[in-house]
Amino acid sequence: MYKRVLIVDDHDAILHSITKVLHSYKISQIDSVQYCDDAFLKYKRALLDGNAYDLIITDLCFKKDYRNTHLASGEDLIEAIRATDKGISIIVYSMNDQLQKVRYLVKSCAVNGFVCKDRRGSLELTSALMDTSKGVTYLSPQIVDAMSRKEDLEILDYDITLLKLLSQGKSQEEISHHFKTRAIKPSSLSSIEKRLNRLRIQFKAENAIHLVSQAKDLGLI
Amino acid sequence: MEKSHFFSFLFFFLGIAFISTISAQVIPRDTILHYAAKLEDPNSNKELIEAYTVFKQVQLDYQKSGVPLGEVYALVHISKAQRKIGDLNDAEQSSIEALRILNTQADSLRDVKKYKTIFYNQLGMLYGELKDYERSRNFYNKSLDFKTGFQDLAIIENNLGYTYTRQKNYAEAIPHFQLAIALLDELGDTSSTTRARSLNNLGFAQVHINQEEGFATMQKALKINKREGYQTGLFVSYKDLTLAYLYTNNQEQARNYANRAYTLVLKTNNTQRLIKAIELQLETGNYSNYQRYKVLNDSITSLQQRNRNQYAALKYSNEQARADANEAQLNFEQAKFEQKRQQGLKLIFILISIILLSGGVLFYFYLRAKNRKKTLLEVMNTESRISQQIHDEVANEVFQMMTRMEEQDLEDPTLVDDMEDLYVKTRDISKEHALIAKQENFADSLQDLVHNFSNDDTRIIINGLSDVNWNKYPPLKREALYKVLQELLINMKKHSKANLVGLRFKEQGKKLGLSYTDNGQGGPINSASGLINAENRMRAVGGSFTFESNDQNGFKAQIYV
Incomplete structure (x- = not known):
């Protein structure tokens, strides 16, 4: 299981519920931030201090506010991290369930898990934690088709x-x-x-x- | 043994089609058809030369009136006449010229494919006569690429087999003849001369690999030719039977069939065949007509020479005619130019005003079109902005609320259910109006969309989606199609309880058609539902949207964009 986890989401309630899920495991350090830029800084700092995170849970979509942001979306953040770091686990926790988005993140950015935010989100997040810590990619049931289509709908x-x-x-x-x-x-x-x-x-x-x-x-x- | 007179039925059909469409022909239609038929079963070289002259004229006429397929039609016959006269090089030239014209035409035209088959077949025959069998087979195989009807396939297979027969490779030849016959079987053809030809070829090959049934097969062919009264076929049957019996050292039968060939030819007036028949008699040890053979042989040599000269002269005069025509054209152009210069100023003045005027009109339409496009883009951007807002401000908040409620162990659990319902609805609205994610492959986007709606309860079946060339359609139109399909599918999910949906994509000329059918409860559609939106979307991009809906038969929609 993971030891140090960073959560990135701009809504307090969601940060809270993710933290609650994580608390049921023996995770020594849980940090949360609301901006992608802050997340990237925190990630870099931890890396320099020698206690690097081994999991990042991030949303994709962040509301724009007064702050000027460099990394505006979860996608930017993931790309920035993956540019140098292939080892760290990344789980996306998002409302976006477009299959092509999922496909892109899993294929090109080697995201380890993709969980859809809906009512069963917390449950699925638990499964995602279990699977990804064992090196298995996790996708929520409604988007599992993204990688391999169960069936071809087209007839010849x-x-x-x-x-x-x-x-x-x-x-x-x-x-x-x-x-x-x-x-x-x-x-x-x-x-x-x-x-x-x-x-x-x-x-x-x-x-x-x-x-x-x-x-x-x-x-x- | 003889190769097929390729595709006579096809020419006949094409001939009629062409001649009836072009009325301003110099040569009457009856004459053309008469000579087309003559080319199939010519009595003499003279007829071939006449036919050649006629079709050369036809070609010039079509060239002048700018009908490329008409020209090709004439070239079919020209090439055939040249081949039968014995000028193989010119026949090849004509075929290649025709293929060059055909390559400028779209393959999708039905006649273009047919003509290509014909010319590849023709080239196959030419190379066969030049004894270049490899090349010959190459062209035959090429003509197989353009899949036409079974009859054509049978003829080509027959010709392919025949190249092997000519190389005395009988074992290789047999399967081709058998396939040709099988194809004719499929058509229910039991008695055509085409069938007789393949049967005869098959039997002949069988005899040469010592299969007894070969003779029976050849007899079948002979029977058909007799019944049909097909002179060429009969002669070939007698000739091949003679040769086959000679091969098996059955002198008596060989002599019998050689004599039959001779009596048959005596009735007609075909010198070349007469010589061939006497040659056969000589080979079977019957020397009774030797004197006649010598006389005929001398006369035919000079006749052939005469024909060849005639043909050469004709060829030359045709070139001359073309040159004359070009010169006349040139003179005419010059005269016209002179006239124009005289009217110079006046004309230029008128032209300038016309240009200005039409330029103004065009500019007006251009501006209008540009404006419309701008409006469309604006609508799309506004939509996606609002969709983003709904996503960020509403859906996210609702989700937060839901998460908080979930944590608080409410007394009434249905509250969370309602909340979830609300969350899903808001998310769907946002999704419906968002821009399609940028993707290199639009077909994939569509597939994904359909996948989202397909599950064990509702099967969606697609046909033709991957065959569409999506790059042909501008992004605005694709976007509109995507949105409309999405609306249809959402509508289906919400109201229809359909368990089967069919989607058929079809390109029709410049337009793309999508027909949607489901087996749910159609019911009365009220105009306030999403379909008004679909109609508007289609109208905005110059497409159309029609639908019909009733209780029993589900819902059908037809989209053109």
Whole structure:
């Protein structure tokens, strides 16, 4: 588990709730700041003093106020830290749940965890602490798709031809023959069956007839 | 054995299409069709030369009226005539000229693809006749790239196989002929001369690798040719049967078929075939027509020479005609120029006023368009600013409140639920109006958006999204499309209870179409809902948005941008 943690967020209530989560673990030092610039200074200072932080929990979005800021967002802060320090763990705790943002932070900035702020935020933060301390990347359930899509939502022209043939009452053998003579790949019986099964799941269809009717209803064939 | 007369049916179709679209033709349409048909089954070289002359004229006409595909149409026939006359180099030149014209045309035009197939096939044949079989096959394979119908594929496969037959590589040839026949089977074709040709070729090859059934296959071809009364095919059948029986040392049958070939040719007036038939008889040891053969052979040599001279003269006169036409054009231009200079000042004055006037009008439209774009950008920026504000000031505060309430062990837990509801709503409003995150790939942004709405309860199925060339569309239009799709999906989630949504992207010319269909409860849409926004957004970027909605059939929308 972590020993020294720095929290960056501009809302007191949130700082408070994160601190509360951290208190249930044996963490010797918990610091919190409200500006990214301050966070970066604190991080540098600790590094020089020889008691560097091993985790930073940060928001992405900070409200602008009277102060002139150099690092205006959590993203800037993360980039600044990662420019020299690949070792420190970073968990993002944010309202932003845009998948491309998540993808960018995890891929390009090697962020260790991304937790979405909502009602289960505190719970998920706990899981994130556990996972990341073991070297496992943690993503909140609603954004877990960002890195690897569970499924591809797109169906190909091949699938549409397949559905069309099916709607004409062709058997799988006939469909296979149809593809073979046109040199369309894949044309083997087993791959056609696999493909149809996949389509059935995608269309939430009970059987082949249901599948065809669903595809018709959606105007795909 | 003979190679196919490539794609005669296709020419016929294309021919009609072209001739009917261009009415101001010098050569009447009937004449063109007559010679196109003649090229398929010519009786003599004279006819070929006539056809060549006609199509050369057709080409010039189309060139003048600036119809590139018309020119290509003429070149198909010119090249074919040249090949049949025996001028392979010129035939190649014509094919290459045609391909050059075709390369300036968009591949998406249906006829362009067809013509490319034709010319690659043509080049394949030419190189076959020049005995450069590697190159020949290369071109045939190229013509396979442009996938046309099964009949064309069958013909090309047949031709491919034939290159192997010519190299006496029969084992390699057979699969091609078999595929050609299988393709014709798929079409339900059991009796065409195309089929007879492939059957004959297949049988001939089978005989040469000592497969007995080869003769039966060739007989099938012969039967079809007899029934169809196709002279060329019949002659080829007799000729190949003679050669096949000679190969298996069956002198009696060989002589029989050589004689049949001879009697068949006697009915027609084709000297070249007559010579070939007598040659066959000679090979089977029948010398009865030897004298006639000698006479014919002498006469045909001089006839061929005469034809060749005729053709050469024609070629020259065509060049001359083109040069004359160019000169006439030049003179005409000069005269026009002179005239113009005389009217000089007056014209310039008028021109300047026209330029000023139209410039003014254009400038007005330019300003208007620029203004509209500025307004659109302003609207977008304002939207995103407000969205940011909602995010920072409201959503964040609400979240804080929620966190505090959660910590305080309230007596009424539903309060936190309500708070959460409020939080989600505010966040959604902010999200709906925020700018799309900058991303190198717009398709990914769209995929992400759709992913956010797809789960086990609601399946979303996309088709065609990755095929769209997004860079073609200006960012404003893409942004609008994204927002409208988002609104549709939010609407779906809120009201429709749909469990299946289909999204189909399709590029139609310059426009991009998106059709949205779901199977939820459409119900009456009140105009105050988000859809008014969608309509406005589309109108602002010059797109369109239509929808229909009813209780049973779910909700459908059509977007063009």
